[in-house]
Every structure is written in structure tokens, then in C-alpha cells.
Amino acid sequence: MSHPEPLRTPPSENCSIVGTVDALGDSWSILVLRELFFGVHRFNDIQRDLDISRSVLTNRLNRLVDLGVAKVVPYQEPGDRARSEYRLTRKGVALLPVMVALMQWGDRYLNDGNGPVALRDRATGEAVRLELRTGDRPVEPNEIVPTVNT
Amino acid sequence: MSHPEPLRTPPSENCSIVGTVDALGDSWSILVLRELFFGVHRFNDIQRDLDISRSVLTNRLNRLVDLGVAKVVPYQEPGDRARSEYRLTRKGVALLPVMVALMQWGDRYLNDGNGPVALRDRATGEAVRLELRTGDRPVEPNEIVPTVNT
DNA sequence: GAATCTCAGTTCGTTCGACGAACTCAGAGT
């Protein structure tokens, strides 16, 4: 934390953070992903939940589909015509750690330590948390240093 | 992944993801944080690295300081006048999991499995990774379900 | 078989923030 300088890695070029951020780093994309994670899959539902402009929502959903993070799936409510909804692909589900990281930070620093939502193991019901680890033990953020892969 | 509906949690109100996202969810804030994590602390250095407009950079740095995520620290290069640079606070360092989550996803899905940067334990030099865990074992993203805290 | 309802999108005028080049400012060196 104090001064032991963390290597001053060249952070510019093709760092994965840059790639991920300009693929889906804008606020709406992340919030739309949150909806999909939480089981809200339909255009109007997402639009109402987020209070997002319909044109922007169309744009973001298309972007997520183009990226292969979400996919269009047909559904049909009984006595209604066939429509489309959006679901996460495997690639999209793999973004869960990003969501959890945002959530845990917000829980701690914006909601005094405990937020309104918790994640649980579907099978056991146990709480799930996100952890930085090395080998077999947890590491604190300030013990970590970035290095360049050769 | 397939159809076992994940509870359809009411995701609207005061969810921590929303809070975190509209505090610092825009792309530039995240990229500025990346610079700070990687040891780039000075205005001109960040501006050049990111190729960000100077006015926007000023705005984002001020926002991060207002949020308590970064702080202004004076420095003085020998034979030059005193100037200011930006460093992460504890609250800012706590955002490392967000950065790592973005990085790991990008490494896997945008860079074929291995990115240019790795994180290591400062003491041992061992690689650090981010993991979803419950109790004492890792969990896969698709085994996880959101629940409401009562 | 015309009218109506629902949900998913599109259109388009307004508004707001990003972009970027040029400018300002403080202080140390020459």
C-alpha cells in the first residue's frame, strides 16, 4: 500500500482489461448483464427495471449477442404468439466474477457491509464469495503486484 | 445454464451492482483505475497511456478522489517544483477484484487463454487468481444462484 | 373479419457529455 512501487508495468497495449472494457465496459451493458444473471430475460422487463431508453436497450442487447455473451431464444406464452428473449451463453456466464466483484465492493463500501442480494450454491444453499488466491491460500489485494508475461 | 430458472430475484432497488456501476462504471474510470493499479500515477502519463481527452481525465480523477477511491499526493522531482499525483486509497485497492475479474475474462475469451499481464504475490512471486468459493471449495459460475437477503 | 391487445422493436428531434486542439498557470532552471 505505502510506497513499494508495483513495477510500473507497461499497461498500454492489448491488456485484457482494455479489451473487456471496450467490449462491454459501459454502464448499460453491465446493468443489462445483471438483469440476465438475475433471471430477467425479456425486453420490456429489462427496460422497465433499468429505466433505460428502448433504443439504447436494443443497441446493447444486439452488442451482447454479437459478442457471443448473450443469445436470442424464442419463447411462447400460452395463448400468445412466439417472441424472443435473451439468455446468457457460457461466455456470458463466465462474466459472473465481474458482477460479483462489483457487488462485493458495493456491499462493503456503499451498503455498510451487507447488500440486499447474496449468492448461494444452487445445490447446498451455502453462501458464495469471490476470493483472490495463490496456491491454496487467500491473498489480500495490497499483497499483489502485476508482472509482464514474457 | 439451460432452464432451471434462477429465482427471478427482484434486481431493481439498491442492489450494490447498480451503486458501484454508477459510481465508477464508465469505461474511462475503470481504465484510469487500471493505470493506478499498474503504478502510473501522473496526469500526463495517464493521459498519454490511455489517449484520453485531458478534460475528461481531469473530470474522472476528481470523481475518483471525491469517491474516496483515489487521493491526491504531492511529489517533487529533484530540480523541479512540487506537483500532485494520484494514488489509490484502501477503498480503491479493494477494487482490485473487479480489475482481475475483467482481466481474467479478457484473457480467456479475447486473448485465447493467456494475457500479457499476470498478478503475483509480492512476497512469494506465485501467480494469483480470482475464484468463486463456498465454504472451502471452488464453485463454477453456473452452480450459483442469487437470493434475496431478508 | 374488423377492432383490440401485447410485446418487441424503430424513428426522430432534443440534449448532454466526449473529443481535441489551443491556451493558461506556477514554479524551477539558465
Add this chain to the structure above:
DNA sequence: ACTCTGAGTTCGTCGAACGAACTGAGATTC
């Protein structure tokens, strides 16, 4: 006095977000 450097500020332009209204497909109702 002049210059040099790093950290901002200014301001005109331009593109993206906003939001209210419109379109369109198919199923139900009268």
C-alpha cells in the same frame, strides 16, 4: 527576462443518450 515542464482549463464540434411516439406481428374478442 526567458524558457521549460507538467497540470490543468476553455471552448467549439460532434456523436451518442434520452424519451415520447410510432410501427408491426400475431393472438383474442366482438
